[in-house]
Structures are given as structure tokens and as C-alpha cells.
Amino acid sequence: MRSTTHTGTFLILDDDEVFRTRLEQAMTRRGFDTVGAASVAQAQQIIADHAIDYAVVDLRLEDGNGLEIIDQLRREQPRARALVLTGYGNTPTVVAAVKAGAVDYLAKPEGADEIVAALMAPRNAQPAPPEDPISPDAARIAHIESVFDAADRNVSKAARLLNMHRRTLQRILKRNAEEDDATA
Structure with a gap:
């Protein structure tokens, strides 16, 4: 902080x-x-x-x-x-x-x-380009995971907060876990 x-x-x-x-x-x-x-x-x-x-x-x-x-x-x-x-x-x-x-x-x-x-920042300031930009898909997954964690890893609660179907959230989380395991 x-x-x-x-x-x-x-x-x-x-x-x-x-x-x-x-x-x-x-x-x-x-x-x-x-x-x-x-x-x-x-x-x-x-x-x-x-x-x-x-x-x-x-x-x-x-x-x-x-x-x-x-x-x-x-x-x-x-x-x-x-x-x-x-x-x-x-x-x-x-x-x-x-x-x-x-x-x-x-x-x-x-x-x-x-x-x-x-x-x-001053009105006409130019930001520096990102050193390691995050892809939109990675940003989406990071947001989903942060909401899932904030919902105490409760899929139903997280799905409600994300305004998506519970099964859709489960598939996204499963797919992301499999990709993490493949890169580990």
C-alpha cells in the first residue's frame, strides 16, 4: 500500500x-x-x-x-x-x-x-507501454478466479456473482486448471 x-x-x-x-x-x-x-x-x-x-x-x-x-x-x-x-x-x-x-x-x-x-497523471501524459501485457483471455480468467476465491471457492455463489451458469463456470475453472497443469 x-x-x-x-x-x-x-x-x-x-x-x-x-x-x-x-x-x-x-x-x-x-x-x-x-x-x-x-x-x-x-x-x-x-x-x-x-x-x-x-x-x-x-x-x-x-x-x-x-x-x-x-x-x-x-x-x-x-x-x-x-x-x-x-x-x-x-x-x-x-x-x-x-x-x-x-x-x-x-x-x-x-x-x-x-x-x-x-x-x-497529467492530462497529456503518455503511459509507458506494458512490459508484459496480459491477454484479454488471461485477464478474464484472472477476474473469474478472483471472484471464485472471494466467494470462498463456492462455484454456485461465484457463478451468481459473475452472472453465468454454474456449469459454464465449472468448465472454465476445469479447463484453466488443466492448462496450468500442462504448463507446470
């Missing part, structure tokens, strides 16, 4: 409750006043009620697209710095996020220190 303490109101919009709660705790430990939302509607209400300094926004939400929130922040609270953090990244959504007003676009899972660094 960094020793630097930050200030400001930090909105975290993500429908993955486990991930959102962990990120809220991490940002609170860094000194931010955090507020979480699981939906576009909740985030819109929070923006109406609070001055937001920073925001981390997921793209795919049950009631809409996180880019709506990025755009709303740009229009209503132009000093707010927001970034998109998603497991569903592709070039068109990166472009759309930047056009909507996002200062950066990161792939899940990303650590709290990296998120803070992206939000605190």
Missing part, C-alpha cells in the same frame, strides 16, 4: 459487488471518500447529490452503458477525472471512452495503485 494520502470524492461504478467493494476499501485506505454504485441509475443519483473528483466506471451494466456516466460527468462536473475499467475492452470502446471524456482506459483486473496513478 502506498503511503501517499489522497483527498476527494471517488465514485466506483461496477455491478460486480466483490470487485467494487474491494476497490472501495482500497481507495478509502488511500484517503479518498468513496461512494459505490452498481448501476447507471445509482451513479446518476450520486452525481446529482455529490461533487465527484474521481470516478472508475465499468462499461457493461445491467441498466446501461458506463459511458453514459463518463459523458454526464464531463458535462456536469468537468473537473472530475474518470477512467474506464473493464474486462470487455476493444478499440472502438477505447475510442468512445476517450471521446466521452475518460482520461484513461484500463483492463480488469487492475490494481488500486495503477488506477490512482492513471487518474493523477
Whole structure:
């Protein structure tokens, strides 16, 4: 954990409750006043009620697209710095996020220190290219495994949190375990 303490109101919009709660705790430990939302509607209400300094926004939400929130922040609270953090990244959504007003676009899972660094970077700063980039499939598997671990390795609970069928999750976990055994 960094020793630097930050200030400001930090909105975290993500429908993955486990991930959102962990990120809220991490940002609170860094000194931010955090507020979480699981939906576009909740985030819109929070923006109406609070001055937001920073925001981390997921793209795919049950009631809409996180880019709506990025755009709303740009229009209503132009000093707010927001970034998109998603497991569903592709070039068109990166472009759309930047056009909507996002200062950066990161792939899940990303650590709290990296998120803070992206939000605190000067407006025109160019990030260094990743030394060992993670593939989208590897990022997806890492996210699934972190949710599975957070659900106390309970397949049914993890499947509900991931919004997928239990058998699908079992196949993914089994396939990943077999690939890990083959590379070991």
C-alpha cells in the first residue's frame, strides 16, 4: 500500500459487488471518500447529490452503458477525472471512452495503485507501454478466479456473482486448471 494520502470524492461504478467493494476499501485506505454504485441509475443519483473528483466506471451494466456516466460527468462536473475499467475492452470502446471524456482506459483486473496513478497523471501524459501485457483471455480468467476465491471457492455463489451458469463456470475453472497443469 502506498503511503501517499489522497483527498476527494471517488465514485466506483461496477455491478460486480466483490470487485467494487474491494476497490472501495482500497481507495478509502488511500484517503479518498468513496461512494459505490452498481448501476447507471445509482451513479446518476450520486452525481446529482455529490461533487465527484474521481470516478472508475465499468462499461457493461445491467441498466446501461458506463459511458453514459463518463459523458454526464464531463458535462456536469468537468473537473472530475474518470477512467474506464473493464474486462470487455476493444478499440472502438477505447475510442468512445476517450471521446466521452475518460482520461484513461484500463483492463480488469487492475490494481488500486495503477488506477490512482492513471487518474493523477497529467492530462497529456503518455503511459509507458506494458512490459508484459496480459491477454484479454488471461485477464478474464484472472477476474473469474478472483471472484471464485472471494466467494470462498463456492462455484454456485461465484457463478451468481459473475452472472453465468454454474456449469459454464465449472468448465472454465476445469479447463484453466488443466492448462496450468500442462504448463507446470
